[in-house]
Amino acid sequence: MTKITLNGREVEADPTKPLIHACHAGGVDVPAYCYHPGLTPVGSCRICQVEVKQGEAPARVVVACRTPVAEGMVVETESPRAHETRRECLEFLLKNHPLDCPICDKAGECDLQDYAYAEGQGEGRSVEPRRRLDKRKSLGDVIVLDEERCVLCSRCVRFMEEVPKTPQLTVGGLGSRSVIETFMDRPLTGNYQGNLADVCPVGALTLKPFRFQARVWNLKKTPSTCGECSRGCATSVEVLRSGDVKRIRPRYDAEVNTWWMCDTGRFAFEPLNVEGRITGGLARQGNTVRPVDAEDAAAATARILTAERPAFVAVTPWVTQEEGQAIRALAAEWKLPTYLVSPAANGLEDDLLHTGDPAPNRRGLVELGFQAKSPAEVLALLHSQSAAWLVGERMAALLGAANLAAVAGHKRVALFDVLPVDGPAIEVFASVPLYVERAGTWLNVDGVVRTLQSSRPLPSGFPTLERLISLVSAAARPQGAALR
Template identity: 60%
Template sequence: MIKITVNGREVEADPTKPLIAACDDSGIDVPRYCYHPAMEPKGSCRICQVEVSEGGRPGRVMAACRTQVSEGMVVNTEADGAHDARRECLEFLLKNHPLDCPICDKAGECTLQDYSFQEQQAAGRTGEPRANLEKRVDLGDVIMLDQERCILCTRCVRFQEEVTKKPELTNAGLASNSYITTFAGRPLTGNYQGNLADVCPVGALTLKPFRFKARVWNLEKSSSTCAECSRGCSISVEVLRRGDVKRIRPVFNPDVNQWWMCDTGRFSFPEVNDPERLLGGLVANGADLMGSTTGEAIKHAASVLSTSGSKVLIASPFLTVEEAERVQPLAAAIGAELLFVSPDANDLKDDLLHTGDPCPNRKGLENAGFRGISPKDAADRVTGADAAVLVGERILKLLGGFDLGATKLVTFDTTACLASGVEACIATPFYVEKAGTWINVDGHEGELTIARPLPSSVSPLETSLEELTKTLSRTGASV
């Protein structure tokens, strides 16, 4: 570590990193388009210009991402010369930018907007017509490219070269006719395409599933943990008008996912926007199921469980640590073993993030004394018992369809099970509607926060489980 002075403050800097990283570490914001801490600095956008003076010489304006720090360097990020350089740079960047912000999905989180506003640089001096490039280039299932909006920072090219190590994008053409394209116009492949839209500092690369779905300033963002594999990437769940989740984006977490997440997790939000979710509860009424409140369903479940012989309890790998603690007394009350469904690893495993294991809280459940069993084994145990309790989000989906036989079934899930023999279904929240903890494959804790309000007819799983345990102990005492 060496010492440099930034804006009159002495800070420590890592000599292996560029000057802009030292500014970041000391909490000083320097504008950037092409620089990304995960990639080699390229210095193509020139917006990160700061004034640097060394050895008492007068300051010179230079790009902070391509400047190595040296002992005793004096940096002024707010010097007049630096601002002038940034303004000139912005004028060039905006020369061919179409300024279709009202249409662009990036508007609101676009750094081109932010820095233009910050530097008060909007008008250009040239009368030349803007470049005429392709507005809609289809780059596969995930990404749409707008070549006119592109400022050629090449973050996307470097992301594929340096992070996924599968280069598919390139900068073609010369000088002012440059544009981003794929090799031979082939569509993009791989499970990390969504990150291209995140690294793009402007609206050139946009996510097709998010295109024109919402304005970003209307999205309410909450930090959460991805549910699609046992990596447990830190994510931001973005909800429109307290209703549907419109987008999931990675949040920087140096221990788990850095800046990235896979497309499987990114586009998993339809799972939590299920229009056919169960509200309240369902209670068996003769051969049919009848809608009820959760309280009535729990009461019915307790009476069924207290009059049956052998009982099993199967938990979902989506249970949080806190919910697992509430399952333990319930399992003890009905005399069942602590089990959770552990599906086989899927073929999505890769070297970067996806672990291939679809259980987000496997570690947490195993720590709580649960044992993982295959879905087939779980189904066999359910049909072999007199009564079964299935607890947790997506448990019915993980078990798949099976013949219940004479088993009486009580489910806690977001959807209803309509098979004959189902005695009670109790609605539970989706993972974006609860607070809790998941423990990922490496033992890191991932926080879940409430991203949208729970419907009034659904109660938290912890409350439902506690109530069922309490009701059971009361009926047990009376018998």
């Protein structure tokens, strides 16, 4: 560790990182557009200039992202000279930047906007018109480029080169005509394009699925975990007005995903905005299905599981450790085998993040003692045994709703899923919340604990899965019996 003086304060700095990293670590907000902690610094935007005095030499203004840390460095980030230099730099950056903020999706989380608001001048001094470039240039299925907004920081170019190691972007053209472009205007490919919109410090690269969907300050951001593969990337689930999930973004997690996430997980929010969910559950009597509340659904489940043998419990890999533990305890009491419906690998595996295994909590549930079985094996069990308790979201999707509906009517199945499935064997249905609405933990493929948080409120009468399981457990006990 190297000792430097940052704004009159002695701080320890990592000598392998550039000066701007030490500034940020020391709690000093130095603006940065081209610098990204996950990418090689290039020093192209020049906005991170600070005043540095080293030894006896007079103080110089340098770009903090390209200056190595040296012992005894005296850094002033708020000196008038540093401010003035940054302000001049900002004026050049804004010279051709359109005043698009009311339209721009980045507005509200835009570094350029924030710094222009804090330090910029109210009026431009330029008399020439702004340059006019393509405002809607499609770069493949995921990304749209607004060339006017681009400040040519080249973060996106470096991201494509350094992270997925599939260099597809470059800075083309000369001088003020420089633009970001793909080779021969080919569309971008790969499973990591979504990160381009995150690394872009301005609103030049935007996500097509999120384009103009919501203003970012209206989004409620909840730290969560991606549920699309067993990596369990740290995400931020962003919900508009307690309703739809509008966007999922990676959250920095040094252990798992650093700053990135794959597009499979990023764009998996459509199924989280399901419609037609019911509160409580459904109970079948003969051919009629009537709505019941969660307590009744749990009681009916308990009746099935205590009366019928042979029976089994199966969960999907979206069940959390806490819920899995409760289910295991219940199954042990009733001497039921517990299975994990284990989806097959989906072939999306890469050497960056995606594991190819779409079961986020496989490792945790297997460690709890759930026996992994393929959907086909579970279906076979359904046909051969007389009762089953199927718990977890996407159960119908994994087993196939048609397959579930085809199970013969004399079998007794309690299905705890997100959407009801109509079938003669499905005697009880209880609505469970999605994983973005529950709190709990998963274990990822490396055994790292991943936490889930509820990102939007559940409607009243909509119990969490843990509560549902405890209701089942309570219903099986005689009235008044002490719980454990």
